[in-house]
Amino acid sequence: MYLSVIKVSVPVAEVVGVEEGRVEILPRKSVEDTDKDFTVFYVKRSSSGSSYGLLWRLGRIQFSCPSRVLRDQWTKHLRTALKTHSPLRPNRLLVFINPFGGKKKGRKIYHSLVAPLFELAGISSHVIVTERANQARDHLLKKDLKGFDGVVCVGGDGMFSEILHGLIGRTQQEAGLSENDPTVALQPCPLHIGIIPAGSTDCVCYATVGVIDPVTSALHIIIGDSQPLDVCSVHQASALMRYSVSLLGYGFYGDVLAESEKHRWMGPLRYDYSGTMVYLSNRSYAGIVQYLPADPLLSSPRDRTPSCLSFCAFPGEWVSVEGRFRCVSLTCMSSSCPKSPLGLSPSAHLADGTGDLILVWDTHPLGFLKFLYRHTSTQDQFDLPFVEVHRMHYIFPLCNNEKKLYIPK
Numbered sequence: 517m518y519l520s521v522i523k524v525s526v527p528v529a530e531v532v533g534v535e536e537g538r539v540e541i542l543p544r545k546s547v548e549d550t551d552k553d554f555t556v557f558y559v560k561r562s563s564s565g566s567s568y569g570l571l572w573r574l575g576r577i578q579f580s581c582p583s584r585v586l587r588d589q590w591t592k593h594l595r596t597a598l599k600t601h602s603p604l605r606p607n608r609l610l611v612f613i614n615p616f617g618g619k620k621k622g623r624k625i626y627h628s629l630v631a632p633l634f635e636l637a638g639i640s641s642h643v644i645v646t647e648r649a650n651q652a653r654d655h656l657l658k659k660d661l662k663g664f665d666g667v668v669c670v671g672g673d674g675m676f677s678e679i680l681h682g683l684i685g686r687t688q689q690e691a692g693l694s695e696n697d698p699t700v701a702l703q704p705c706p707l708h709i710g711i712i713p714a715g716s717t718d719c720v721c722y723a724t725v726g727v728i729d730p731v732t733s734a735l736h737i738i739i740g741d742s743q744p745l746d747v748c749s750v751h752q753a754s755a756l757m758r759y760s761v762s763l764l765g766y767g768f769y770g771d772v773l774a775e776s777e778k779h780r781w782m783g784p785l786r787y788d789y790s791g792t793m794v795y796l797s798n799r800s801y802a803g804i805v806q807y808l809p810a811d812p813l814l815s816s817p818r819d820r821t822p823s824c825l826s827f828c829a830f831p832g833e834w835v836s837v838e839g840r841f842r843c844v845s846l847t848c849m850s851s852s853c854p855k856s857p858l859g860l861s862p863s864a865h866l867a868d869g870t871g872d873l874i875l876v877w878d879t880h881p882l883g884f885l886k887f888l889y890r891h892t893s894t895q896d897q898f899d900l901p902f903v904e905v906h907r908m909h910y911i912f913p914l915c916n917n918e919k920k921l922y923i924p925k
């Protein structure tokens with residue numbers, strides 16, 4: 517008889533938890549309370565599908581010791597090692613669940629897939645299921661947040677945006693800074709935001725984690741992973757309108773997002789429906805766009821580089837363009853999602869202080885359809901004569917009265 521030995525090596529930083537006995541956590545918890553055994557749970561990279569290594573699962577290895585005393589020593593030392601080697605792991609989290617996001621499965625996703633993992637990792641969580649829009653934002657602006665290491669959002673991009681506004685606003689309030697002044701240097705938020713995807717597009721989750729999968733996101737939160745993000749602020753007449761990390765759109769995308777809000781009852785399908793309706797209306801929009809370009813020697817939207825994490829400022833000259841556009845879009849990240857795997861701007865950086873400005877000049881409907889269609893494949897959507905893309909630091913979109921810049925909620 518041959519015995520095959522499988523060697524598994526796991527960095528301590530990726531151990532999720534240690535339990536006495538023979539224990540199973542997902543899909544259901546089961547415990548066989550034996551004296552000499554213990555189970556180690558860890559982050560296991562899944563090899564399924566195209567997202568190799570991005571999809572994370574809960575790995576599990578059982579160990580048997582010659583005695584209970586030795587078993588207890590092992591579990592004690594492993595738990596201590598987890599504390600000392602992973603100081604960035606959260607201990608206490610504030611969780612907001614939007615029960616109406618996406619396919620309305622937020623509560624189920626959290627309680628069946630995420631809560632058991634948090635419990636295994638020794639994380640205590642205070643869960644709030646929202647009863648109205650902006651409840652999470654208001655809570656973060658006004659309530660006591662002492663003792664929390666982070667905020668978890670169970671929902672989609674709209675819910676993430678609420679939490680972003682709440683945390684940025686609270687941090688500036690406490691620092692005595694005015695968010696209405698576009699020249700003020702805002703304070704970074706001390707609390708991290710974790711996203712458990714349960715929305716319709718989950719674009720922020722996809723662009724930062726690489727997959728839309730609640731278990732993967734929960735494991736990233738547990739081991740204290742973090743990813744800085746550029747946040748763009750939009751001001752009008754000396755007042756803050758919104759913060760955004762993904763798409764700000766004038767023209768086609770702006771209209772699709774605005775239209776889709778009217779058909780929320782359709783769930784995720786509302787984007788396909790609204791996209792078709794707005795495309796069929798075949799509109800173009802007049803406007804003037806002024807922007808401050810980023811240094812092209814440092815990075816460009818077409819250099820196909822992976823995202824960088826450093827801030828790079830460039831004191832360049834303002835550029836102004838005017839005419840009729842199909843759409844003017846600004847994105848601070850690739851804005852990729854399952855419908856558009858490479859996103860609006862595939863080489864956009866997540867945290868370098870720049871955004872990508874995409875100008876699509878007025879063109880015939882079939883040309884525009886070609887541009888839209890290329891977002892669903894790996895074809896270069898910028899390689900069309902009526903499309904321009906620029907990496908920039910600041911923008912002044914001066915739209916005419918026809919349409920306003922659409923800023924997602």
Ligand SMILES: Nc1ncnc2c1ncn2[C@@H]1O[C@H](COP(=O)(O)OP(=O)(O)OP(=O)(O)O)[C@@H](O)[C@H]1O
Nearest residue numbers: 617618646647648671672673674675715716717718
């Ligand atoms: N209890 C609630 N009732 C109604 N609206 C809510 C509630 N809680 C949150 N919201 C609002 O619902 C909006 C949409 O939520 P969410 O982003 O979670 O789902 P989605 O719109 O389906 O997904 P995506 O934004 O990814 O397309 C958010 O703007 C949020 O402010």
